Amino acid sequence: MLVLARHRGPSYVGAMDSVTTSPTGAGPVLAPPARSGAPLAPTRVQVTGPLHGLRMPADCAACGTPARGTLRVEKRFRRTSDDAPSRYLFHALDVPFCDDCRGAHARELAPVDPAVLRRMRWTFVLRTTPYWIPLAVILWMIPKVLAPFARGLTRETLALRTPSGEWNWWLLMAAGVVGFFGFCLFGFLTLVNRARHDLVAPYAGAGDDTYVRRERVLLGPNAVFLGPPTSVLTAADFTDDESELFEPERRTYRFRDPVFAAQFAALNANRLWNAKAPRARWARKARKLLTIAFVVVLAVAWVVDWWMS
Ligand SMILES: [Zn+2]
Structure with a gap:
C-alpha cells in the first residue's frame, strides 16, 4: 500500500533514494520529506x-x-x-x-493573435490542397466504378467460388477495386491529418x-x-x-514541489x-566493450591493409 501522506504521521525527511519496499512486500513506501525546516x-x-x-x-x-x-x-x-x-x-x-x-x-x-491563427488556417489549406483534389476525385469515382458491380449483385455473385467450383473472379475484382479506393482514401486522409498536426506558429x-x-x-x-x-x-x-x-x-x-516529486x-x-543498479552497470560495460571491439576491428583492418600492400 502506498503511504503518501503530506503532513500526516511522523515527519520523515527523505530523498528520492529513500523509496523502499514496505516490510509486507506489498509495494513501495515513501518517506515524505517535510514541507519546512527540513533539507530540500x-x-x-x-x-x-x-x-x-x-x-x-x-x-x-x-x-x-x-x-x-x-x-x-x-x-x-x-x-x-x-x-x-x-x-x-x-x-x-x-x-x-x-x-x-x-x-x-x-x-x-495570453490570447493568441487572431491574425496568426488566420495565417495558420491558410497555411493548412494551401498545404493540403494537393490532397483534397485526389480525395474529391476518389469520392466522385467510387460510386461510378462500383455501380456496375452493385447492379449485378445476387446471392451467387457474393459467393467466393462459383457453383462449378472455380474462383468467383467477379467478386474478387469488386473486392480489389474497393480495396484500392479504400487504400487511396485512407492514405490521403492520413496526409491531411498529418498536415493538421504540423502547424507550428512562428x-x-x-x-x-x-x-x-x-x-x-x-x-x-x-x-x-x-x-x-x-x-x-x-x-x-x-x-x-x-x-x-x-x-x-x-x-x-x-x-x-519536493513533496510532489517524492510522491511521484x-x-x-x-x-x-538508478545509475548504480545492475541494469545501468551492464549498459556501461556493454558500451565499453563495444568501443574496445571497434578499436580492435580498426587495428586489425589497418594491419591487414599494411600486410597486403
Ligand atoms: Zn493548486
Missing part, C-alpha cells in the same frame, strides 16, 4: 519508459492542495543526427492541479526544448505555439529521452532509474 529533497526524478502510464500524485503539483483535474504539460524536443535532418518530437504529461491553479493558468494565458527562439501550447485552428486544437509556460505549468517539467546506448528510454522529471517517485518506484 531533490525535485528531479529519473524514470524509465515512456511518459504514458506514469502514475501521478493526487495533489496539485503547484500548491499541494487536493487536485481536481489535470493540465497538459506538453513540450517539443529537437533530435539531431549526423546523417539525417533533425526532427521534432512532441511529448505531453497530464499533471494534476487544483481548481485555483487551473484558473490562474487560464487567466495567465517562434523566435530555437525551440529545441520548449513548452508547447495548442490552439484550435481547424477541427480541434492542433496549432502549436512554442513559448514559456505559465507560472502554474512551471511546476512540472521533463526532458527528452536521455538514455545512452544499451539503456532503456528514460527521462528526468522536475517538480517545483514513490508512485513510479518500479520504473525509477
